[in-house]
Amino acid sequence: MPRDEDPLSRVLAPPPNETTDDRDARLLAEAEAKRISDAIDEELQQQHKAEKKGARPIKILLLGQSESGKSTTLKNFQLIHSQKAFRTERASWRAVVLLNVVRSIRVILEAIADVQALHNASPSASPMLQSRTLPGSRPSSSPSSPTSPADDVPRLTADHLKLRMRLLPLLQVEEVLIRKLTPPGSIEYEATSLTQITNIPTSLKEKEVVVNSQFAWKGLFNRFTNRENGDAESINWDDPDDPGKIIHACGEDMIHLWADPTVQKVLEYQKIRLQDLPGFFLDCLDRITTPKYIPTDDDILRARLKTLGVSEYRFQVKEAAWAPFFDDMNAILFLAPISCFDQVLAEDPMVNRLEDSVLLWKSIVSNPLLSRTSLVLFLNKTDILKAKLAAGIHFGHYIVSYGNRPNDYESTSSYLKKKFNQIHKEHSPETRPFYCHFTTVTDTKATSLILADVQDTIVRRQLQDSKLVA
Ligand SMILES: Nc1nc2c(ncn2[C@@H]2O[C@H](COP(=O)(O)OP(=O)(O)OP(=O)(O)O)[C@@H](O)[C@H]2O)c(=O)[nH]1
């Protein structure tokens, strides 16, 4: 092929009728491109050198279905290793807590409206009206018989309806917060705004607010702060757009709403247990609705914001000299929320959440590419499991293979541990140890001990693998 027909030379050759100015500009651009390319090479070389010296971090990949506790576990790691960074994000988490509160209130308001509609409808038509199931809540069989629909339906008074009207401004707060968390142009925004276009009221039934794990959403909330560090003094309390203002104004009403026995009956009737759902803060409204509320570490751990993308944690091994012996991906921390035995997937109401977790575990365990990766299993949300069993929800009712064994925490938890262990034993391509912990990752104290142990285990296992220790 003649030289001038070579596609590469053609692209690289200067344009045939180039002016002197064009030529200067081209040379300048080429020099700049070379400078950037050299800088990248330099950085890669530095990285390579650092890695050779043993500065390569250990990587832990966090896996598990949605709401299993991956982000919460990351927050625990952060709280242990970079407390300062964790605390500077308080202003951003404040917004998430407020969003969670408003969401819970919205669920209650919708439940009230549904029950009201049931009373207003004619008896023959009413059973159809309350077939609502929240993702995450128990699939409800129709609680009333078709012949007497309104008999056992809680009766609301005019005061309840007034209370509901007074709380409606909170829905605006929700919109403001969602808009802030998901700027236009991001996929997440499209997903959330769809409901506004179609005019269907947003609710738990629809999409959750999502942030990408790579996206620095916390930066969006600098507005609420005067200085870089988001500590208590740095929140701009005079910002007229601060959602805390309406939350404070509605504080008393929210507290009354949640404490109201009839409202509690309405929720019970609809089989909604808000206290078991993520982002539950209604039990501490008096604190959260104060004008200058700042979330505690605990609040931040309990705040719920869905993440899109990979959750990964990196840490530096203390004995840096060992580090070069570690593989690229060192461990997988798998979270199975064992409290979800009575829930279905948000994306597919036909699938039980616990079953989904078990299947996911099986696919990870049996993956030949991961046969030499350390797997650590967290059977998480043990506190919610205990609460559900105590509230009389029957494990065996949903997990049929459990039969009629005792409906207590000891039996159910050890049954589940055995199940996960059995899968691990039968489906691992090579034998490997089964590391399993019962966790409540919202409990930072207990979790910090477990995470220290996990890090130890991973490092030890890797060293054993590299035959560096016996
Ligand atoms: N009570 C209780 N709540 C928990 C526990 N673990 C996580 N949560 C809460 O459950 C919610 C979901 O946890 P996340 O860490 O956001 O779950 P995730 O796995 O990151 O979920 P995605 O981002 O959707 O994939 C949050 O509100 C947490 O505070 C637990 O052990 N007990």
Ligand SMILES: [Mg+2]
């Ligand atoms: Mg997450």
